[in-house]
Amino acid sequence: MKNIFFSIILLATLAVSCNQSSNKNDNEQANDSTAIAKTQDLSAIQNDTVKAVASKDTPSQEVEKHTAKEQAQNFIITPIVKDYLALKNAFVADNDKAASSAGKQLISTLSKVDMKTIPANKHKQYMDIAEDAKENAEHIGDNAGKIDHQREHFAILSKDVSDLITLFGTTEKLYQDFCPMFNDGKGTIWISEAKAIKNPYYGNKMLTCGSLKKEL
């Protein structure tokens, strides 16, 4: 009995001292991380100079950039639409895993968008839509195995993509379709590249249910 009592006291003191030493470790770690931060800063500066040099020594590229800037007035949403359509087709095929990876692809495409190519007067609207689209795509990406949940976010995402198309226009022929059943019978839209109805909201169960709302 005596032994147990002593060992508990010993353990308790050990616990206290361990805690103190772990605090010390924390401090050391903090120092380490500031050191890392500093080196990161340095490398960032280096990157910047590299960029500056790169942009300096190619005047022809700068000319290209200028023309690109003029074209920027019509920023092209094709890559975003392309990823959206891949996502849509995954849902048509009832494939939650393909939807998940298409969702992740869409996130990376959205993150790669160069804001400089978007006309200033549309910046705010674009950011608003893109942030929402990204969040919905994240939910789709993270929820393989829960296709119903993915489809709920796909419905909101479809509205985002539709608004993007209204905002920036499209070079390819697209169709806005309407599913009257989804969203508790209130209906919801989706965008398709084909005229024939292939409903992504219920997949195989109701593949040809829905109607063409308008051509874009």
Add this chain to the structure above:
Amino acid sequence: MKKVLKIILATLLFIFIAIQFYQPALNVNKGQVYQTDFAKVYFVPTNVQRILQNACYDCHSNNTKDKWYANIQPMALLMKRHIDDGKAQLNFSEFGSLGSRRQISKVKGMANQIKDDEMPLASYKIMHSNAKLSKKQKKLIVDWMNKTADSLSTIN
């Protein structure tokens, strides 16, 4: 044999005591009123707000109504993780700082999560009987959320 048992028990006790020294800050505000709070941004009927407070705000706001085990490890750590995750997805205290489009999406998302019985979490409901929503309660808040999302969508 008895000795081995004693050693095991002592070790467990030791671990239990040792982890008590890790005490991260609790998710509690000190009477601060958030102008961006959901209830300030929208007109939320009292019966809806009461359900949100009881069933959602613990993990989805800057103020958790802590239980007695909030300071005891490993429960505290588990709770902290849940609250951090919850707030990253949806924070009622800072709802007003989101853009209008995202607010609409969040409201729709909430309605869907409740309707699909994904939220409140089953593990949370074990300890919080208030969060066990009846069919009627669910319908009340889901209908209100859908109505709110729809009216916001037509404005924008």
